[in-house]
Amino acid sequence: MDSFYRANNMDWQAIGLSVRLSISTTLILLALGLPLAYWLTFSKRRWKFLIEAVVALPLVLPPTVLGFYVLLAIGPRSPIGALYARLTGGMLPFSFQGLLLASVLYSLPFTVQPVAAAFAAVDPRLLEASWCLGVSRAATFRRVLAPLALPGIATGAILSFAHTMGEFGVVLMVGGNIAGVTRTVSISIYDQVQALNYTAAAWTSLFLLGFSFTVLVFTYSLQRRIWSIWPGRHGL
Amino acid sequence: MASELSCHCRRRLPSGFEVDADLRIPFDQSPVTILFGPSGSGKTTLLRMIAGLDRPDAGAISFLGRDWFDSARAIHLPPQQRRAAFLFQDYALFPHLTVAANIAFAARPGKARELLKAFGLADLARRKPHAISGGQQQRVALARALAADPALLLLDEPLSALDAPTRARMRYELRRMLLDAGVPAIVVTHDRMEAVALGDWMAVIVDGRIRQTGPIQDVFRHPADALVAGSVGVENVLPAGIVAREDGLLTIQVGASRWQCVDSGGLPSGEGPVFACIRAEDVTLTRELPQSSSARNRIPGIVRSVILEGPLARVELDCGFPMVAVITAQSAGELQLRAGDSLSAIVKATSVHLTG
Numbered sequence: 136m137d138s139f140y141r142a143n144n145m146d147w148q149a150i151g152l153s154v155r156l157s158i159s160t161t162l163i164l165l166a167l168g169l170p171l172a173y174w175l176t177f178s179k180r181r182w183k184f185l186i187e188a189v190v191a192l193p194l195v196l197p198p199t200v201l202g203f204y205v206l207l208a209i210g211p212r213s214p215i216g217a218l219y220a221r222l223t224g225g226m227l228p229f230s231f232q233g234l235l236l237a238s239v240l241y242s243l244p245f246t247v248q249p250v251a252a253a254f255a256a257v258d259p260r261l262l263e264a265s266w267c268l269g270v271s272r273a274a275t276f277r278r279v280l281a282p283l284a285l286p287g288i289a290t291g292a293i294l295s296f297a298h299t300m301g302e303f304g305v306v307l308m309v310g311g312n313i314a315g316v317t318r319t320v321s322i323s324i325y326d327q328v329q330a331l332n333y334t335a336a337a338w339t340s341l342f343l344l345g346f347s348f349t350v351l352v353f354t355y356s357l358q359r360r361i362w363s364i365w366p367g368r369h370g371l
Numbered sequence: 372m373a374s375e376l377s378c379h380c381r382r383r384l385p386s387g388f389e390v391d392a393d394l395r396i397p398f399d400q401s402p403v404t405i406l407f408g409p410s411g412s413g414k415t416t417l418l419r420m421i422a423g424l425d426r427p428d429a430g431a432i433s434f435l436g437r438d439w440f441d442s443a444r445a446i447h448l449p450p451q452q453r454r455a456a457f458l459f460q461d462y463a464l465f466p467h468l469t470v471a472a473n474i475a476f477a478a479r480p481g482k483a484r485e486l487l488k489a490f491g492l493a494d495l496a497r498r499k500p501h502a503i504s505g506g507q508q509q510r511v512a513l514a515r516a517l518a519a520d521p522a523l524l525l526l527d528e529p530l531s532a533l534d535a536p537t538r539a540r541m542r543y544e545l546r547r548m549l550l551d552a553g554v555p556a557i558v559v560t561h562d563r564m565e566a567v568a569l570g571d572w573m574a575v576i577v578d579g580r581i582r583q584t585g586p587i588q589d590v591f592r593h594p595a596d597a598l599v600a601g602s603v604g605v606e607n608v609l610p611a612g613i614v615a616r617e618d619g620l621l622t623i624q625v626g627a628s629r630w631q632c633v634d635s636g637g638l639p640s641g642e643g644p645v646f647a648c649i650r651a652e653d654v655t656l657t658r659e660l661p662q663s664s665s666a667r668n669r670i671p672g673i674v675r676s677v678i679l680e681g682p683l684a685r686v687e688l689d690c691g692f693p694m695v696a697v698i699t700a701q702s703a704g705e706l707q708l709r710a711g712d713s714l715s716a717i718v719k720a721t722s723v724h725l726t727g
Contacts, residue, residue, distance in 0.1 A: 260463040263424050266450040267457040268477035268519040278476075282467050 145338050148315055149323035156231070156319060157299040160238040161246075164295045167239070168246035169288070173276065175247065176254040191248070193241045202308025205237045209309075234310040234317050241305045242298045246291040253287020254280060286358050297350045301343060374399040374555075376523070380420055380430025380440065390416045390579040398555035401572030403546065405587065406559045408576035409602050414559045417576065418525050421557070422457045423450035434523060455523040456516035461532050462508045464500035470511050471496035478518035486514040490548075505533045506541055513545075517552050524549070524556040530565055542568035563591070563604045575599050596726050597646040606651040606695040611725070612644055621725070623647060626691035630668040632723035645725045653722035654696035656686065656706060658714050667717050670694070674712045677703060684708075688716055 175187060193201055209227035210216045219227050227233035257280055265275040281288065303321040310317030312326065320343055327336035379393040390413035396404050408414045419425040421432060423439065426447055432440040434455075439448050450457075464473050470492055475483035487493050490510045495503050500511065509529065516524060529545060530538045546569050549556045558569055566573060567587060574584045575594075582602075583595040594600035600608045614629065615622040621634045625647055632647070672690035679685075684703035688694045694716055706714070 258463065260459045260461075261465060263422075263450070264457060264459060264463040265465075265476070267422055267424070267453075267455060267525075268516065268521075269451050269454055270477050271451060279465055 145335060145342060146318075146320070146323040146327070149318050149320050150339075150342070152231075152315065152318065153300050153320040156234060156238060156302075157296045159235055160242055160299045161292050161296045163235070163239050164242060164246040165288075165292055168243065168250055168291065168295075169281075171243075172247045172250035172254055172291075173280075175251050177259075191244050194244050198241065198302070198304025199308055201241060202237060202305040205233075205240060205305070205309050209233050209236060228309065229311045229313060229317060231310075231316055234306060234319075237305045237309040238299050238302060241302060242295040245294040245298045249287045249291040249294065250284065253284035253290075256287075257283045290354055290358060293350055293354045297347055301347065374435065376421070376432075376434050376555075376557075378417075378421060378430075378432045380427035380432055380442075382416060382420060382425060382427045384416065388413070388579060390420075392417050392576065392579070392581050394574055394581050394584070396555075396557070396572070396574070396584075401555075401570070402553075403549050403556045403558060403570045403572075405566045405570035405573035406557055406576060407561065407566050407573050407590075407603065409561055412561075412576045412602070413579040414561075414576055415527055416579075418457070418527055418557065418559055421523075422455045422525050423448055423453045424457065453523075454519070454521050455525055456519055456521035458512050458516055458524065458526040458529055460528045462500075462512035464508055464511055464515070466500055469497050469499060470503065473500065473511055474514045474518050476515060476518070479520070482518050482520075486518050490514045504537075506537045509533070509541065509545075510548075513548060513552075517554065521554055524552070524554050526556060526558045528559055528561075530560075530562075538565075545569060567591070575603060577602050591650075593724055594648055594726060597648070600646065600648040600724075600726060604650075605648045605724075606697075607647075607649040607654070609647045609649075609692055609694075610644060611647040613725075620720070623723075623725070625670075628668075628670050628690070630670075630718070630723060631720045632668075632725060633721050648724045648726060649694075649718055649722055651685070651695045651697040653718060654694065654698075655717045656696055656698060656702075656708070656714055657717055658706060667719060668723070670716045670718065672714065672716055674708055674710050674714065676710055677708045679703070690716060 171190070175183065175190070206228055207213065208215055209219070211220060211226055216227055219225070225232070227236065261279055261283070262275055265279050266272065270278070301321060302319065303325070306317065306319050306322055310319075312318050312322050318326070320339060324336050324339045324343070327333075327339065375398055376394070376396045378395075381389065381391045383389045392413070398404070406414050406417065416425060420427050420440075427440060427442065429442045430440070431438070431442065434453070438444070438446050439453050440446060465476065468476065471483065471487060474487055474492070478486070487496055490513070492507070492510060492514065495507060500508055503511070530541055533541060542565055549569070560566055560569070570587050572585065573587045573590050575582045575590060577598050582599045583590055590599070591603055594603055594605055597608050609625050611623040611625045613621060614624050616634060619634050621632050623630050623632060623645070630647070670690045672688035672694060675687040675689050677684055677686050679700055682700055683697050684700045686696045686698060686703065686708060688696065696716060
């Protein structure tokens with residue numbers, strides 16, 4: 136009964152919301168990040184490094200700064216906010232959709248960088264051989280590049296998922312603290328501590344710690360296993 | 372006219388090296404064309420431009436009357452629309468796919484299975500590329516290319532990744548497979564043996580420019596200039612002067628000696644500087660005393676070195692100019708050659724080829 140009480144003390148609604156946010160973010164990032172990583176890897180444009188720097192910004196920028204700019208960008212008086220209001224009648228700040236947008240930007244490098252590194256490790260002649268056999272660029276991406284870069288793609292997806300699960304600063308700036316809408320796990324822990332409810336905070340923190348550790352253990356073991364079924368590529 | 376590749380295009384590489392090739396290949400006369408040149412001569416770059424993998428800075432490429440590239444009209448077909456299958460030096464087989472899946476990669480149904488059998492790969496169908504030998508990998512690469520019904524095959528140094536015994540065997544096997552396929556092929560190589568064994572017709576590229584084209588034996592026997600002679604492996608390219616011409620016979624001055632050679636025409640009339648080209652295997656050595664012989668040139672010299680290369684011996688002579696002879700190891704033994712020996716090099720008048 137005691138453990139049941141403790142478990143009930145955890146903010147399951149916040150955990151559920153965080154999982155939903157992380158899954159959505161990861162799916163959107165896979166759709167956006169793979170083409171972006173492809174472009175970053177294979178484009179010969181001189182100004183490519185500028186885009187690389189922009190993609191990497193969330194790695195070094197304080198989440199509050201990123202959150203602040205996102206908040207300005209999606210506010211009702213901004214073009215993006217106005218367009219969204221016209222299309223849906225709703226508002227982006229302090230909504231799940233606004234939070235999702237911020238999360239996607241915030242986790243972008245966590246998808247793009249491992250995927251781009253995996254793309255760069257694939258022998259470009261394999262792609263060229265496929266093109267010369269009459270296979271389109273899109274089909275070559277799907278049939279040659281993506282399977283060979285699978286470990287990198289898996290790493291990118293898992294890291295983005297885990298990173299979004301633990302997000303705090305950006306959520307606070309863009310999403311606020313609305314139960315069931317924008318109150319994620321980390322916000323919930325902060326609330327519990329503010330309310331001096333240390334037991335609940337401890338259990339929620341332990342959950343997040345255990346989750347993060349499990350995800351990382353899974354990622355690294357998966358990587359090793361995928362590498363080992365891809366023969367002859369161990370050194371890359 | 373119909374069955375030909377026409378390519379005159381220019382591309383400057385980041386290193387500053389420029390390929391500026393003007394080439395016309397009549398495939399009806401030459402099912403297998405050799406693109407021959409020393410390393411760094413621009414062979415691979417030219418092949419990549421033909422495939423559509425690299426874009427020329429300027430020029431035009433057309434195949435069977437269809438424009439593949441034309442800088443003036445902004446035409447640049449992607450590789451997919453050219454259907455010029457490219458065989459890379461190390462084959463570029465897809466490592467995550469089995470042999471069967473590699474061959475079926477761009478094949479229409481049925482064709483892959485047919486080729487798998489025809490190339491003797493049926494037993495290896497389920498293996499991954501890393502688990503088969505180099506020679507087998509090459510067959511898979513060729514089968515994969517042919518399965519896609521290519522209009523043209525481009526092979527970049529197809530035998531260079533193989534060990535020596537396999538390479539010697541594969542030369543003839545590859546030639547047979549290319550002829551059986553009935554698809555015109557361009558093979559890049561810098562190996563003379565490979566060129567002779569594989570091809571019908573050849574283009575020599577040196578320093579990014581096509582220097583000579585023609586049937587292979589013609590090019591080897593009659594290099595157009597000293598640069599081609601040097602690159603197709605004519606070891607002796609000696610500066611000479613024409614002294615006299617009569618009855619189709621030329622007298623030339625090489626160093627201190629006068630030689631006779633056959634006037635094959637094509638040289639500028641009158642007297643002037645030329646190059647005498649002699650292949651090392653056309654030089655014989657003797658210790659006999661000089662006696663006149665109209666068809667032979669006898670050049671006294673001193674042995675500088677003797678290097679045994681398997682069944683052959685490479686002898687370097689000093690005749691007032693350096694001269695290389697390749698003789699059998701057996702005759703080298705019979706002559707008891709040693710560095711410092713004096714003897715005579717003999718070159719038939721018909722073995723001396725003059726170029727401008």
